[in-house]
Amino acid sequence: MNPSPLTTRRPGPTTLSADPWQTHAGSIVAIRNETPGVRSYDLSIVDAAVRERYAFAPGQFNMLYLPGIGEAAISISSDPATPQLLTHTVRAVGNVTDALARLVVGDRIFLRGPYGKPWPLGDLAGGDLIFVAGGLGLASQRAAILDVARHRDRFRRVTILHGAKTPSGLLYPSEYAAWREAGIDVECTVDAPDSAWTGAVGFVTDLLAKLPLDPVKKGVLCCGPDPMMAGVAKGAAKRGLGPEAVWMSLERNMSCAVGQCGLCQFGPYFVCLDGPVFRYDRIEKLLSVRCL
Amino acid sequence: MPTPVRQIGDRVILAPEALQRLIEVLALEYRVIGPTVADGAVVLRDLASADDLPTGWIDEQEGGHYRLHRDESAGPFDHVVGPHSLKNFLFPPREPIARFERVAGVWEECAPAAPERPLAVIGMRGCDLAALAIQDRVFLRGDSGEGEAIDPAYQRRRNGLFLVAVDCRRAAATCFCHSTGSGPAACSASAGRQADLALVDLGPGPTDRVAPGGGPRRYECRIGSARGAAVIDAIAADLPLWPSPPEDVAAAERVPVDLERAMWAREGSGGGPGRSLDMENIRDLLYSNLEHPRWLEVADRCLSCTNCTLVCPTCFCASVTEVADLSGDAVTRERHWASCFSLDHARMHGTSVRHTTASRYRQWLTHKLGGWIDQFGTSGCTGCGRCITWCPVGIDLTAEVAAIRETPAPSTGGVP
Numbered sequence: 001m002n003p004s005p006l007t008t009r010r011p012g013p014t015t016l017s018a019d020p021w022q023t024h025a026g027s028i029v030a031i032r033n034e035t036p037g038v039r040s041y042d043l044s045i046v047d048a049a050v051r052e053r054y055a056f057a058p059g060q061f062n063m064l065y066l067p068g069i070g071e072a073a074i075s076i077s078s079d080p081a082t083p084q085l086l087t088h089t090v091r092a093v094g095n096v097t098d099a100l101a102r103l104v105v106g107d108r109i110f111l112r113g114p115y116g117k118p119w120p121l122g123d124l125a126g127g128d129l130i131f132v133a134g135g136l137g138l139a140s141q142r143a144a145i146l147d148v149a150r151h152r153d154r155f156r157r158v159t160i161l162h163g164a165k166t167p168s169g170l171l172y173p174s175e176y177a178a179w180r181e182a183g184i185d186v187e188c189t190v191d192a193p194d195s196a197w198t199g200a201v202g203f204v205t206d207l208l209a210k211l212p213l214d215p216v217k218k219g220v221l222c223c224g225p226d227p228m229m230a231g232v233a234k235g236a237a238k239r240g241l242g243p244e245a246v247w248m249s250l251e252r253n254m255s256c257a258v259g260q261c262g263l264c265q266f267g268p269y270f271v272c273l274d275g276p277v278f279r280y281d282r283i284e285k286l287l288s289v290r291c292l
Numbered sequence: 293m294p295t296p297v298r299q300i301g302d303r304v305i306l307a308p309e310a311l312q313r314l315i316e317v318l319a320l321e322y323r324v325i326g327p328t329v330a331d332g333a334v335v336l337r338d339l340a341s342a343d344d345l346p347t348g349w350i351d352e353q354e355g356g357h358y359r360l361h362r363d364e365s366a367g368p369f370d371h372v373v374g375p376h377s378l379k380n381f382l383f384p385p386r387e388p389i390a391r392f393e394r395v396a397g398v399w400e401e402c403a404p405a406a407p408e409r410p411l412a413v414i415g416m417r418g419c420d421l422a423a424l425a426i427q428d429r430v431f432l433r434g435d436s437g438e439g440e441a442i443d444p445a446y447q448r449r450r451n452g453l454f455l456v457a458v459d460c461r462r463a464a465a466t467c468f469c470h471s472t473g474s475g476p477a478a479c480s481a482s483a484g485r486q487a488d489l490a491l492v493d494l495g496p497g498p499t500d501r502v503a504p505g506g507g508p509r510r511y512e513c514r515i516g517s518a519r520g521a522a523v524i525d526a527i528a529a530d531l532p533l534w535p536s537p538p539e540d541v542a543a544a545e546r547v548p549v550d551l552e553r554a555m556w557a558r559e560g561s562g563g564g565p566g567r568s569l570d571m572e573n574i575r576d577l578l579y580s581n582l583e584h585p586r587w588l589e590v591a592d593r594c595l596s597c598t599n600c601t602l603v604c605p606t607c608f609c610a611s612v613t614e615v616a617d618l619s620g621d622a623v624t625r626e627r628h629w630a631s632c633f634s635l636d637h638a639r640m641h642g643t644s645v646r647h648t649t650a651s652r653y654r655q656w657l658t659h660k661l662g663g664w665i666d667q668f669g670t671s672g673c674t675g676c677g678r679c680i681t682w683c684p685v686g687i688d689l690t691a692e693v694a695a696i697r698e699t700p701a702p703s704t705g706g707v708p
Binding site for chain 2: 012013018019020021022023025067068069070071093094108110115116251252253255256257258259260261262263265267268269270272273289290291292
């Protein structure tokens, strides 16, 4: 069964297994090249009963496991209305993600999840949504974007501000037309344009500074490197959007994903349980402390 | 099964030879663990007989200092806690959490390994039982809808665990359980510290013991569970046992009371003969002092060696290693203790979030005494003093907290 659309309640993994370490075999159904070094993997859980029970909310992540290699926490990037097919968009940067990059369609991969607090789409219904994504950060928002597109009438103005270093670093470019078709504004900017680039040049915060804002309830949902998100929060504040209107998805070292291994701690929080999506007012002070 | 003769709450006197019978009776059903002398310290290991107990040894502990001395008047439980704790057995340093096999080119997850023999642990103190209650909160949280989990291996060992508690008659200079509410009384109904059997040694003891022992060695034993009653019944089949006389009950109950009073009385300020930790508002104190200069100062002494986290009876951080056999077709996922003092702990994208010793010590102390309260509704410190004793440079968390308390940063509203 699918979770109710725009849920703020999060589906948990315990409906799948009592053992937090137990994985489920998945099969790679499709692989797509996205930006340089980044691929998307569509996975289907092999066990039909587990596949049918599996549900997630946008912003949650799975632990992907390759035997003998290890596990990595990866956001779920596909439409929550069709959880039978789970997309993970991954940059090959480490042990596990490099090994993932060597897999082909039909290969087996193990997963457990979903974990973490989702984007609070249900709470934000009725207002404006501003997605702000730096590079691969858009991967943690794609599920939310697809969910919002499906329930577009529940929101007022919806905007995606997406920035990348270069034009080839913009994620999911082939989908922007469909998102615009659904009534979502998509604005992109790059730091280092090439000769073909005719769009904005600069940081996503520049787009935010220029964005026309209606005086209605708003949610800024951002994902990217920590300094970029801090910059977005600062920029939002300048536009009158306080820390309680800004949500960000943090990344930390994760191993167990159930608040028992301690590796992802951030101040008093377990990023796996209390996040990865945090409202900015809960973490503002902590983000300003070096090496926390 | 015969009808139990004794009931929960009954109290009996055990003669010294009953300890041997206790180990034998427990060994029928359990793997029996208890204190013994090895490598110059009292550690927890498998006990074959009561002769393995550290009778005649007492310890001397200070910051960065641990020595055992012979003392012929010392009973088997007159030592204070050594480097090991229940954590070593319920949450072992290494354990497999999953196994995978590749058959005909296809990986499959294997069924979990068969459960081990249940554990009986003898000689646990107030701080040990307090640590157990804290680890229970970490590993047995269940799912409240917020994504927490139960660790199945911990739960299995915990459910099977048979505990024999013993009250301390002396405290090491590093002990401060009286100030953290975790001792010295081993059992405390109000604090939720329970044991199947709770012993108090009423015999003679070393000269620095607080509670006087009189007459021949004997143990006043309180039965705390039906399993405990069955074990006492089994001992009584071979040895004469008699109900505790009122004067022995009174003497037994005085032991932790007298020790606690003595611990409060001996207290010096930071590094004196006794230590204490002022727990008042400690979470907010630490979180509003994340940029305190003391973190840099302690980092000049701290070796980032991880000893404090390994001997801590509540530290629970762990990471997982893939262990493959030579064929590469069988993989065991092995969980092992991790430490926030290692660079790997907060590793992300090939670098560490906490790349300075100051940031790692701050992580440990603010988590232990602050973040833990947010996460589990309790501080992570039991006042056992192990982190002080086993720190190679003698860093004392009670002194570090006192230093911050003395010169707190002007409030920046930095409390998350």
